[in-house]
Amino acid sequence: MEVTILAIIVVVILLIHFSRNKRKGRYGEKRVATILNSLPDEYTIFNDVYIEENGKSTQIDHVVFSPYGIFVIETKHYKGWIYGDERASFWTKKIYGNKYEFYNPLFQNYGHVKALKSLLGFPYQYFIPIVVFIGDVTIKGDYPNHNVVYENELLDTIKYHISVLLPDDKLKWAINRLAYSSFETSDTAKEHIIQVKNRISQYNSIINNGICPRCGGKLVLCQGRYRNFWGCSNYPHCHYIVKDY
Template sequence: MDAAHQMSQLWWHVVANYWWLLLLIFVLGILKSATFKGWAGERRVKNITLQLDPDSYTIFHDVTLPTPTGTTQIDHIIISTQGTFVIETKNYSGWIFSSEKSSYWTQVIYKNKKKFQNPLRQNYKHIKTLQDLTQLPFNLFHSVIIFAGDATFKTDLPSNVIKQHSLKKYLQGFNEVVLTEQQIYQIRCQIEDNRLERGFKTNQQHIRNLNKSKR
């Protein structure tokens, strides 16, 4: 019996007797992936938006728009007479150290530190894309950063960086009417007409664009 045949028999023995362990390892790998964590965080925020009055708020999720250099992907857009709220969701745990003007924020879990892009800067690019699309003044857009995980903020943050459960209260804190119903309709139509089709192909194209921009 040659070595290749022996290895083949050993492999099938492992699969037959320990398939459940292999499946568990596979599932745990998915649950710990950044892609799944991002999806889970966005799903939590989406569920909260379902509590908003549909007559008062127009809501979009997972909007990918073309830009001069590729694409930009916006987690949530909420439009009301109080303005257009552009939401970037982060699903993080541990301690978060941040500064409004720094390029990166830091996540700390025990002795492990991980830097990630300042979401305020990230969301600024999203708003600029929407502003260019709608040709509306920048001050009619509101940047909102939502942390959907159980992260603890260890530094002072601006008021537009909130936890997921605070979203409804945060939106209700805006009382001044700055958009007409006609403007809301126009914004909605422009987003619907220009957003790329949701799905795997669009997501992969966006990832390629991100990787290209980092070179």
């Protein structure tokens, strides 16, 4: 009897801890989403994105498309001192004399970049990973090869990149590709319907501009056996055909 009661208490404590962490994570992501909304119109923002890769679902906090690269942002809402190393599997959070380990967010975000690379087919140099910490936190350590920043440094880190990497047609195609290969979680069904309608509009706009929504190639008029049709110029590598163009 005592063992059963103890087990129940442990489960309740774990559930409370998980619920608090989940709420903190959501607050941090909403905070970063608000910051990102102040970017100019040339930046396209996706928040709380889920994509499938090899049958596995990957959740990405934020993806920002721009002519200067694709920013892949992992948000961490913590309090205390953060000690980490670029090559370490786990980092440490110290607060009130206690230590807690958590998985290296650089490794975590690398998995997100890898999933996006697989989806879009772009080289790694197109992607700019960023780990941003929210809250009363102090970051310890040196990260010369990565962007590990506070929330007040996020916009400057993004705007620091000014060299154009993505031409307009590739950028539009990539935005459309993610929009139709993922879904953004939303608090209401109404928001989700609006998102779907916007994605359909983006998809049709890309086709109307003569761009293949599947691979980013040009749409060309092809001669078929029974009638002409619009297809991708990258055939036979891409078999996309416009229906009722």
